[in-house]
Amino acid sequence: MSTQLHNPLNANEHWARLFSAQRLGSDKLPPTQNSARSAFHKDYDRLVFSHSFRQLNQKTQVHPLTNQLGIHTRLTHSLEVSCIGRSLGMMAAEKLHEKLDNGLPDGVTPADVGVIVQAACLAHDIGNPPFGHAGEYAIRDWFLHSERERLLQHLSVEERLDITTYEGNAQGFRLLVNNEHHPDKGGMRLTCATLGAFMKYPWRAIHSNAPQNKESQSNAQKFGCFSSEAVQLEQLANCLQLARSTQHSGYARHPLAYLLEAADDICYALIDLEDGVHLNMLSYDEVAAILYKLIGESSDANYLPSHMSVRQSLAALRARAMMRLVNTVTDAFVANSDALLAGTLTGSLFAHCDATVQNGINDAKQLAREKIFNHPSKVRMELMANQCLHRLLDAFMPLAWMGIAQLQSAPMSFEQQRLLRLLQPHLDEQQRLLTDNLYHNILIILDFITGMNDHEAYRLAQELQGHWGTMV
Incomplete structure (x- = not known):
């Protein structure tokens, strides 16, 4: 190509x-900057x-x-x-x-x-x-x-x-x-x-x-x-x-977009680890060692200063690591600007940074995968989330093909009528209708479900199962 x-x-x-x-x-043409x-x-x-x-x-x-x-x-x-x-x-x-x-x-x-x-x-x-x-x-x-x-x-x-x-x-x-x-x-x-x-x-x-x-x-x-x-x-x-x-x-x-990707990587690689420490999934030493590597200093120094709390020390190390990452990533951006313009750059900007930066980011991601993303408490919550969304899809998605059946004068059950009533404010706001286009209907219902936050989705799934929705 x-x-x-x-x-x-x-x-x-x-x-x-x-x-x-x-x-x-x-x-309209963009106005002159004034x-x-x-x-x-x-x-x-x-x-x-x-x-x-x-x-x-x-x-x-x-x-x-x-x-x-x-x-x-x-x-x-x-x-x-x-x-x-x-x-x-x-x-x-x-x-x-x-x-x-x-x-x-x-x-x-x-x-x-x-x-x-x-x-x-x-x-x-x-x-x-x-x-x-x-x-x-x-x-x-x-x-x-x-x-x-x-x-x-x-x-x-x-x-x-x-x-x-x-x-x-x-x-x-x-x-x-x-x-x-x-x-x-x-x-x-x-x-x-x-x-x-x-x-x-x-x-x-x-x-x-x-x-x-x-x-x-x-x-x-x-x-x-x-x-x-x-x-x-x-x-x-x-x-x-x-x-x-x-x-x-x-x-x-x-x-x-490569800078956006780098900003996202920097934040979730570093700050997700901080959250892991605060939730007792990771130790201070594990995270400090990675931060010192990203700063470019020896990991032998990853002790907690006596005058600082764990939170304060991690915040200070994270700020120093971010400063170095911003400098390194922007150097890689400019050094590879011709490839960026041509659309031929391979990998992320981190792939074109100093080896210590590459290794530090990879170590951060690997630690998160091993000890945060697979932590039993997170796995249990994800299983709950899976059941929650499946319950919402079980309930609302039949309305997507009901859009077709309704045109053929098929009667709706009481439950389907009530579900449609819950969906109606979303349809009105989006100025849309369920039609005989199945793909169109599926996307509209996905707009509705994916637009909920975690707590709204959890409550509604509970209510659809016959329980009063409660806050977690």
Whole structure:
């Protein structure tokens, strides 16, 4: 697959397109910048005040339905990722300005690039279902059950892939460009630059499940766009003039998406470990050793200072580690800027950093996998989450094919009428109806279920089983 751009552009012109302030879903040209509040700042504000962002307050980061104060939710995680993303964006832009022959494109400042990445980072988990990745697995498993095979035959190959390999990343893009603020009329109408930075996987399920190059195997099952938003993805790629991918028939990432990915990795690799210590899943020594490695100092020094608490010491070490990571990642970004523009960079930016940084990040992820993600308490909660979402899907998803039966005047049971009554406010807000299009109906009901936070999903699942929903 060719990696050539739609039209030949020099580096400065290409960066100018990638920083486009054009709003997806709007025919209006971006206004001339005449205040300190840029179009990208408006993106950030639209995200902060959106319903979907607020719902992240009670959505799982790592530990579902925890009552432990100070443990991260998707909201606090997203805020922290956005802070790191802003630093990465600003510092990368300052270094890129020195490298480019003519500096950054006219009208674009390092602060602008910082807020583009900041806004994208704020939105990076906005499509996550209740219970985090456990929720994604629950949805996939439910649709892959043999009982659903006959119904899914009514879908196209790509539509089936969208559902059976369900991705929160694609749900996030759907929210941003379709559902929030202006349903079916551009959604939030964010700038193309912010949406481009948001898209870690700018391709559809049909692309990710048929990779041409096994170098991309780690992302082979991930995708960032349902077929329902394929038009918006094409519009975005044309506006930004994204390169074509060398691994599949989709698009290569926007260069700033690599900074978003790095910000996310930094936060969950380091802060998830802190949460593990506070929940007694990890020891101080285990985490301090990794932080010292990332700082670049000998792990022999990983003792707890007598004048500091565990929380204070970890926070101080984490801040130093983050400072070094931001510097190292932005150096890798600028050193590989040509490959980023061409869409040929392999691996994450960490793969192009100093070996101690690579090893430290890998050690952090490995420790989390071994002692946090497989901890018995987390496994039990994930099993509960799986049952919870399956109960919601059992109840509501038949309405997706009832949409077809209803057109044939099939009577609805009392339970189905009541379930439809619960769904109706969501349909009214989205200005949508159940129709004879099964794929359309499935997505609408998934919008409803995945839009719940953990506590809402848990309560409703309890009530559907005949129990009064209680807070965990």
